[in-house]
Amino acid sequence: MLDAYRAVFAHPGARAFSATGMLARLPISMMTLGIVLLVSTVTGSYTLAGQVSAAYVIGNAVVAIPHGRLADRFGQTVVLYVDAVLFALTTGLLVQAATHQWPTPWPHVWAALSGATLPQVGSMVRARWAHLVTSDRERHTAFAVEAVGDEVVFVTGPALVTFLSTLYAPQTGLVAALVVGTAGPLLLALQRKTAPPAHPVDRSRPTVPLPWVRLLPIAAAAVALGCLFGALEVATVATAQHAGHKPASGALLAVFSLGSMVSGVVAGALHWRTPDHRRFQVGVALLAAAMLALPFLDDLVVLGVLLFLIGLTLAPSLIAVVSLLEASTPRSRLTEAMAVFQTGISAGIAPGAYLAGVVADHTGGAASYWVCVGSGALTLATALLCRPAPAPTEATTSLPA
Numbered sequence: 001m002l003d004a005y006r007a008v009f010a011h012p013g014a015r016a017f018s019a020t021g022m023l024a025r026l027p028i029s030m031m032t033l034g035i036v037l038l039v040s041t042v043t044g045s046y047t048l049a050g051q052v053s054a055a056y057v058i059g060n061a062v063v064a065i066p067h068g069r070l071a072d073r074f075g076q077t078v079v080l081y082v083d084a085v086l087f088a089l090t091t092g093l094l095v096q097a098a099t100h101q102w103p104t105p106w107p108h109v110w111a112a113l114s115g116a117t118l119p120q121v122g123s124m125v126r127a128r129w130a131h132l133v134t135s136d137r138e139r140h141t142a143f144a145v146e147a148v149g150d151e152v153v154f155v156t157g158p159a160l161v162t163f164l165s166t167l168y169a170p171q172t173g174l175v176a177a178l179v180v181g182t183a184g185p186l187l188l189a190l191q192r193k194t195a196p197p198a199h200p201v202d203r204s205r206p207t208v209p210l211p212w213v214r215l216l217p218i219a220a221a222a223v224a225l226g227c228l229f230g231a232l233e234v235a236t237v238a239t240a241q242h243a244g245h246k247p248a249s250g251a252l253l254a255v256f257s258l259g260s261m262v263s264g265v266v267a268g269a270l271h272w273r274t275p276d277h278r279r280f281q282v283g284v285a286l287l288a289a290a291m292l293a294l295p296f297l298d299d300l301v302v303l304g305v306l307l308f309l310i311g312l313t314l315a316p317s318l319i320a321v322v323s324l325l326e327a328s329t330p331r332s333r334l335t336e337a338m339a340v341f342q343t344g345i346s347a348g349i350a351p352g353a354y355l356a357g358v359v360a361d362h363t364g365g366a367a368s369y370w371v372c373v374g375s376g377a378l379t380l381a382t383a384l385l386c387r388p389a390p391a392p393t394e395a396t397t398s399l400p401a
Contacts, residue, residue: 144268
């Protein structure tokens with residue numbers, strides 16, 4: 001099974017940029033929680049903490065797609081250098097504004113600008129893999145590596161920022177995210193040899209368009225998945241609290257991520273004959289079906305087992321949809337298209353978490369998982385609209401002169 005991973009990491013520079021990308025992605029899972037911990041500790045207001053955190057998420061979502069377009073047009077190296085400097089500056093000012101209780105709207109402004117300048121490392125690393133590997137089989141394994149990396153990031157990041165913010169000063173977690181979010185992109189920018197070439201605009205030729213007919217169902221599925229993720233986190237905390245074991249919520253969510261990591265490693269080593277869009281649809285169907293049992297579970301041990309099984313369906317589904325996205329997009333617009341998917345997930349997390357919170361406040365316990373059930377059904381409905389990847393000459397070889 002490891003032969004597939006040895007093959008992709010045998011490419012020059014692959015180990016370095018993949019490991020650097022994982023480090024540089026850590027702030028994705030640290031910033032929002034770090035903001036909540038800092039603002040709520042300093043001001044005592046979770047409402048204000050939620051507002052500042054939401055400003056960060058909105059800033060990130062609004063600029064993610066233009067970020068991808070700039071990386072495709074000017075090259076990753078330039079964009080990473082600029083992003084790293086701006087992210088350090090804006091996040092530093094956010095820490096100052098929150099720590100010293102600057103008046104509204106300054107914490108919100110700096111939070112939004114911090115989110116807007118966060119480098120889109122996940123999209124860029126996947127674009128590097130698409131540029132580096134040539135065969136579909138190796139590309140599938142490479143995307144599995146990044147899917148597993150995402151799970152590692154989302155398991156370690158929240159634990160790290162919570163540990164630092166509670167053990168030391170409340171701003172320590174955000175400062176750590178600032179350092180990693182600056183150093184990681186700078187290290188990735190130094191690895192020029194693995195970066196895909198820039199595709200500057202040629203005014204004499206028409207711009208290669210994004211295939212929105214194929215991308216829109218994928219983007220809609222990403223939003224629905226984001227709703228599911230946001231709702232799952234809140235519902236799991238509510239269920240654990242209702243059972244009198246709120247600290248167990250962290251372990252339950254870690255078990256969910258563990259299942260996804262395990263299946264991601266296995267799925268990446270297999271050679272699939274089933275088309276990408278079909279694997280995505282089947283994976284999401286299993287995910288949606290498994291969600292139906294969650295609202296009826298109060299036993300935390302049984303809940304943990306089911307969350308692990310649900311996690312097993314997640315990574316293969318994400319690997320398949322990213323592969324489908326890559327195969328459906330012109331090379332000159334690939335980073336931008338990847339950003340569309342990442343933005344969709346980010347955009348869905350907040351409403352999913354909000355809806356699950358409303359249900360939890362009114363009913364308590366496992367009933368808030370009904371938001372996950374609805375999100376899973378919506379994900380399946382949009383996944384069924386996804387089209388198979390076009391022939392290579394139709395999409396992925398379309399490059400400007």
